[in-house]
Amino acid sequence: xxxxxxxxxxxxxxxxxxxxxxxxxxxxxxxxxxxxxxxxxxxxxxxxxxxxxxxxxxxxxxxxxxxxxxxxxxxxxxxxxxxxxxxxxxxxxxxxxxxxxxxxxxxxxxxxxxxxxxxxxxxxxxxxxxxxxxxxxxxxxxxxxxxxxxxxxxxxxxxxxxxxxxxxxxxxxxxxxxxxxxxxxxxxxxxxxxxxxxxxxxxxxxxxxxxxxxxxxxxxxxxxxxxxxxxxxxxxxxxxxxxxxxxxxxxxxxxxxxxxxxxxxxxxxxxxxxxxxxxxxxxxxxxxxxxxxxxxxxxxxxxxxxxxxxxxxxxxxxxxxxxxxxxxxxxxxxxxxxxxxxxxxxxxxxxxxxxxxxxxxxxxxxxxxxxxxxxxxxxxxxxxxxxxxxxxxxxxxxxxxxxxxxxxxxxxxxxxxxxxxxxxxxxxxxxxxxxxxxxxxxxxxxxxxxxxxxxxxxxxxxxxxxxxxxxxxxxxxxxxxxxxxxxxxxxxxxxxxxxxxxxxxxxxxxxxxxxxxxxxxxxxxxx
Numbered sequence: 001x002x003x004x005x006x007x008x009x010x011x012x013x014x015x016x017x018x019x020x021x022x023x024x025x026x027x028x029x030x031x032x033x034x035x036x037x038x039x040x041x042x043x044x045x046x047x048x049x050x051x052x053x054x055x056x057x058x059x060x061x062x063x064x065x066x067x068x069x070x071x072x073x074x075x076x077x078x079x080x081x082x083x084x085x086x087x088x089x090x091x092x093x094x095x096x097x098x099x100x101x102x103x104x105x106x107x108x109x110x111x112x113x114x115x116x117x118x119x120x121x122x123x124x125x126x127x128x129x130x131x132x133x134x135x136x137x138x139x140x141x142x143x144x145x146x147x148x149x150x151x152x153x154x155x156x157x158x159x160x161x162x163x164x165x166x167x168x169x170x171x172x173x174x175x176x177x178x179x180x181x182x183x184x185x186x187x188x189x190x191x192x193x194x195x196x197x198x199x200x201x202x203x204x205x206x207x208x209x210x211x212x213x214x215x216x217x218x219x220x221x222x223x224x225x226x227x228x229x230x231x232x233x234x235x236x237x238x239x240x241x242x243x244x245x246x247x248x249x250x251x252x253x254x255x256x257x258x259x260x261x262x263x264x265x266x267x268x269x270x271x272x273x274x275x276x277x278x279x280x281x282x283x284x285x286x287x288x289x290x291x292x293x294x295x296x297x298x299x300x301x302x303x304x305x306x307x308x309x310x311x312x313x314x315x316x317x318x319x320x321x322x323x324x325x326x327x328x329x330x331x332x333x334x335x336x337x338x339x340x341x342x343x344x345x346x347x348x349x350x351x352x353x354x355x356x357x358x359x360x361x362x363x364x365x366x367x368x369x370x371x372x373x374x375x376x377x378x379x380x381x382x383x384x385x386x387x388x389x390x391x392x393x394x395x396x397x398x399x400x401x402x403x404x405x406x407x408x409x410x411x412x413x414x415x416x417x418x419x420x421x422x423x424x425x426x427x428x429x430x431x432x433x434x435x436x437x438x439x440x441x442x443x444x445x446x447x448x449x450x451x452x453x454x455x456x457x458x459x460x461x462x463x464x465x466x467x468x469x470x471x472x473x474x475x476x477x478x479x480x481x482x483x484x485x486x487x488x489x490x491x492x493x494x495x496x497x498x499x500x501x502x503x504x505x506x507x508x509x510x511x512x513x514x515x516x517x518x519x520x521x522x523x524x525x526x527x
Contacts, residue, residue, distance in 0.1 A: 013171025059168035082169030089293035091178030098149035116143035125267035157385025196303035288325030327363035332371030335500035363391035405511030417483035
């Protein structure tokens with residue numbers, strides 16, 4: 001009997017212009033052949049596994065894929081050759097198309113497009129009979145109003161834009177799960193190599209210390225029983241009043257004690273979903289990786305660059321290709337109502353930019369302007385998908401695409417001011433008053449002991465004492481002059497460097513200036 005891996009099914013998209021690997025299991029040593037279009041290749045068999053490699057093909061289809069072993073035949077129909085991308089991360093990548101901005105109307109009006117396909121890796125965190133049954137029932141789907149409502153909104157919008165620009169079939173492999181740390185997508189051995197990332201394993205060990213598997217499973221059962229009742233109450237409250245405040249929800253339904261207990265079945269354990277999700281599709285020939293994650297790791301933002309590098313290394317190792325492109329989404333601005341802004345998201349964004357600048361063959365979609373107040377899941381996903389697609393077009397397909405807005409380049413000292421210069425600016429910079437920020441500023445950072453310096457234009461400067469003050473700005477074509485009366489010798493300058501900052505500077509195409517914090521000259525040494 002031959003049993004191809006679950007990721008192979010009818011309606012799949014296979015990667016053009018690359019060797020295509022097809023693998024699975026067999027209980028026989030008899031010869032296996034794989035046929036597609038004008039090719040027939042013989043598979044290698046090792047113990048109970050087989051693997052066949054088809055030679056590179058040009059975009060096209062639909063074709064049949066026929067796998068034979070004696071009288072046993074597996075046939076996949078309506079297979080396309082095109083571009084395949086992996087869409088990984090947590091809830092903002094997971095967020096379904098139907099739940100995005102105008103999603104229901106968007107889905108209802110969709111017309112079928114045979115050149116856009118999607119495969120969702122099942123979101124299971126441990127192996128049991130239900131895992132294998134669910135995996136067998138998963139399959140590739142074709143873009144239509146009857147299918148794509150549950151697809152990743154970001155992944156879908158990316159595929160739509162890329163398919164239109166390239167004119168070939170585009171397939172997305174959705175491999176994402178809400179609330180997961182990047183440490184969940186990296187194997188434990190890799191995490192153990194650094195003390196900062198090993199802290200995730202230490203947290204897990206502490207949670208399970210002195211606890212048997214039976215005790216953990218009992219705790220998990222009690223949590224699930226409670227959560228099902230609690231969630232029903234929450235759903236009823238939001239159905240009655242969609243604008244109800246979270247504090248009121250918890251007052252009525254009870255305080256949320258999510259997440260579930262950390263243990264061997266938890267999706268949030270280190271390396272967990274790497275094992276049960278990523279590795280189930282690892283090796284499927286593709287063009288590159290899309291990634292939207294970081295919210296869960298903001299509490300350890302200072303070391304996030306290490307963790308993100310590990311994710312990239314892990315994916316490239318899993319696919320046995322150190323050159324595969326990795327395109328990341330930089331987190332947007334975000335804050336909850338009545339939450340103090342400690343700037344951890346700003347630090348994490350900085351680390352995302354650092355990885356982009358120092359790791360080869362990576363891209364970064366800047367979406368600082370796309371955040372929403374009091375909502376960690378901004379609903380306008382079409383912009384995110386389009387900016388990711390433009391990154392892919394520029395980085396991977398070498399097309400002329402405006403992938404970046406202005407990016408910090410240099411600062412020139414001018415008396416008591418500095419003049420900021422930028423990369424990737426075509427035409428004059430544009431200043432836009434940030435009405436969203438102005439309308440929400442008084443609703444957060446309410447405590448007297450914590451009130452960060454946040455300028456209405458997003459720019460702040462500091463002197464030798466590293467104390468930041470709101471700055472005044474003057475736009476001069478593609479440069480910005482920055483100054484503040486409190487700082488006579490500017491040492492550092494920052495822009496949009498808070499969890500939720502004003503976003504005011506754009507280029508002529510509407511792309512935002514990326515957030516940054518730069519030391520623009522060294523401190524003078526005292527004699």
